Amino acid sequence: MIEPIRLAFEVDCPADHAFDVWTGRISAWWPADHTVSGEADAAVVLEPRPGGRIFERTVSGVEHEWGEIVTWEPPGRFVYLWHLRRDRADATEVEIRFIERGDATTLVEIEHRGWEVLGAEGESWRDRNNGGWATLLPHFVAAARADAGRRRRRRPRRRQAL
Amino acid sequence: MAGPAPARDPFDALGDPNRRAIVELLAGGDRSVQQLADALPISRPAVSRHLRLLKEAGLVVEEPRGTRRIYRLHDEGVAAVRGYLERVWGDAAGRFRVVVENTTPER
Numbered sequence: 728m729i730e731p732i733r734l735a736f737e738v739d740c741p742a743d744h745a746f747d748v749w750t751g752r753i754s755a756w757w758p759a760d761h762t763v764s765g766e767a768d769a770a771v772v773l774e775p776r777p778g779g780r781i782f783e784r785t786v787s788g789v790e791h792e793w794g795e796i797v798t799w800e801p802p803g804r805f806v807y808l809w810h811l812r813r814d815r816a817d818a819t820e821v822e823i824r825f826i827e828r829g830d831a832t833t834l835v836e837i838e839h840r841g842w843e844v845l846g847a848e849g850e851s852w853r854d855r856n857n858g859g860w861a862t863l864l865p866h867f868v869a870a871a872r873a874d875a876g877r878r879r880r881r882r883p884r885r886r887q888a889l
Numbered sequence: 890m891a892g893p894a895p896a897r898d899p900f901d902a903l904g905d906p907n908r909r910a911i912v913e914l915l916a917g918g919d920r921s922v923q924q925l926a927d928a929l930p931i932s933r934p935a936v937s938r939h940l941r942l943l944k945e946a947g948l949v950v951e952e953p954r955g956t957r958r959i960y961r962l963h964d965e966g967v968a969a970v971r972g973y974l975e976r977v978w979g980d981a982a983g984r985f986r987v988v989v990e991n992t993t994p995e996r
Contacts, residue, residue, distance in 0.1 A: 748992060756984040839978065
């Protein structure tokens with residue numbers, strides 16, 4: 728089993744603002760080098776409801792599916808399946824929680840989990856491992872494609888310090 | 890991650906659409922050079938060249954099976970991808986913080 732990726736950090740604002748910026752203005756902060764198209768100007772859209780789609784829309788209007796919202800509880804948390812145009816069965820799950828502290832700061836917790844869906848019991852170790860790849864591959868391929876696109880444009884790599 | 894570091898950057902290796910196609914085919918199961926060549930619009934020698942590069946990047950391993958060489962995805966490649974995703978989330982978190990702390994609620 729692959730452990731979930733977990734990340735937590737504090738931001739200086741109330742939880743509802745953090746939730747709104749996270750879900751409503753993804754395009755403003757999501758790293759362009761992890762989009763399917765790799766276009767810096769691609770818009771990322773999240774439909775704010777259970778069952779809502781998350782997708783990327785390029786300047787020329789092409790849409791790339793990212794996933795689907797499964798839990799929608801503003802301003803405390805939301806959960807989505809992240810499948811990047813693959814089969815839903817290959818999806819990993821992402822939960823974002825916004826926990827307001829008393830002093831108008833908010834703890835943001837990210838959990839990217841579900842890697843273990845890949846290994847049902849009884850399967851051989853090799854099958855499980857290929858399954859691991861099947862889930863990770865869309866991310867990997869999207870990243871590599873974006874990376875190749877960026878290199879073609881010869882743009883310098885932008886990095887934002889934490 | 891155990892073992893020696895790959896000689897080539899895995900993301901570099903996947904910068905080519907044919908190599909991405911090979912990795913996607915191998916995710917569906919182990920294959921020989923010929924089987925890969927049959928599934929792709931490129932020659933067998935071209936497939937071999939791409940496989941060598943993917944091997945150097947630590948994404949693919951080969952093993953002899955009878956008289957054939959079979960290629961499969963390298964197990965440790967999964968760890969490399971996971972490491973990459975950790976960096977993506979860290980990057981996303983940093984960028985999110987800058988935006989959220991420098992904007993005011995719209996309501």
